[in-house]
Amino acid sequence: MIVTVDTRLRLALMSPLQAEIARKIAGFIQDGRWAVGDRISDAALSKELGTSRTPVRQVLQLLCEQGLVAQSPKAGFHLNRTIGESADLDTLIPPSDTEALFTSMMMARANGAIGDEASEAELADQFSVTRGAVRRALMRFSSEGLAERRPGHGWRFAECLDNKQAVEESYAYRILIECGAVCEKSFRPNTAELSALRAQQEKLSQSSLADISRADWFEANANFHATVVSWSQNRYLLQSIRRQNSLRRMTEYAEFTQLSEKRIHRAARDHLAVLDAIEAGDCKLAAAILYRHLSRTALPAEVPGEFD
Template sequence: MTPDQSIASQIIELIQTEGIEVGSHLPAQKLADRLRVSRSPVNEALVLLHEKGLLTREPNRGFFLAKPVIAPLAEVVDGLGLAAQDIVTRVYFQIADDLLKGELPETSSELMLRERYGLTHTQLNAVLGRIAGEGWAERKPGYGWIFSTMLTTPDSLLQSYRLRLALEPAALLEPGFRLERKVLERCRAAEQHLLDGGIETDTADQLHDRGVRFHEALVEASGNPFFIDTIKRVNRVRRLLSYRSMRDRKRYVKHCRQHLQILALLEQERNDEASEALREHLRHTLDALAKIAGILQP
């Protein structure tokens, strides 16, 4: 089986952004939860990273970090031979694009999908497993797959941002809100990485996931499980639309600066101001939605 190399790259990025130290255990289920994928592709990626020498493996215990990950992410990934986009990732984005353009039936058989995209049975399982894990496809009872129509139009993207606009600023005002210093610094480092050139060099996956992790980190700090579950559900599905807007990356410079401003306010425990800044940040995205909607049109 050929592992999804994008998962291995995302694990390396997590090791860097979370400052995981040499000798630390890397539990597969915890990584799967963080990356919002099933455990199977994570296990495959861990085996691959073990084969590349980045991890050690102990019987009945799992995988452990064998060496520090200090160099820039792109250099680490390239040095391990993971830089080339694998077929699973390429077809994942192609299916999303075809679905958005109305060129792929909402109900499709596995045979049709294999032939259309030139996949083996194993590769198709990897692609569909990733899509199903993100919530925009499910297996039909007995035959084929159904792709969700949720968040496949500019109107539905607008609705998702309205939901976020209602919930995310409120999360910062929850009485139990507590953003740990480690999380704050991790978020700040991720934004600085983008401003230092990552906006141009990161993959669509990496760019999307950095934004998702920032917003989910703030909501998770609220300690309110209902807020957290709702935002994570929206984020799993909105990838289907948001990655297409990355064709115009200039707007991310402003997004990063707004994120850094919000973090600075939270660091000073000025949550009321941070909540309003987050509201304005999301409103700015809504105001730019007409431009995004044009990108989404077939």
């Protein structure tokens, strides 16, 4: 696939939101969500990603320039070309400077290098960047419920799941939300999304630890849990699980190196079992598997952290 210099420049100049959307859509393509020729609904993507249709359409139009997506006046967008499993998404969709700084700050916060409160000037000095760059990264934190602006140039960060009590309370809350969502009378799985989740989890269950990146692992698992909850058709349950995913992101990015290949494969098999039960129409069984999967008491004591 040939990407022109002009297209690369436009990709590099995407807003942080556009860059995030572009990388998620590229990941969906790589995971086989759509076959060549399948329609890509900008409305469905905007709903799934929790954003408006405008940035989604802008990203899809950029992907058209790369030959990944095609657009026709009557049929809208459709997949034009797949992305191989070995393709480097960082080369295809260059991460923005804001995205890189956001990740560095998130890791620093998880590791205790950033306290509960900090000023833009302090963070600019700490990361050797401009205050404008820090402000853009902090706005990303704010949009995900991870920080809030204080009077002046100060910011207060959300609590990290960095102690046993906070982690256990988070899992107890998630059990209530996720198992409850699956048992809602309004629960209706989306066939296309279920197939995409299955393909993603099957890939994880067969991958070696060396072939799985920190970001890909977290996003695959966060996407699984959020998508299953979204099938409850309950906006408040979905908001709750997205909030939990945001809190988990800081801690679990830092803990990724402690995760074993066996643990990854076991988590993926659990997810596949949940999907099997949902596809069979047995929501009680799906809820029971989710409960077992999320229950902290069922985890080996010697393995710190949890990523599902």
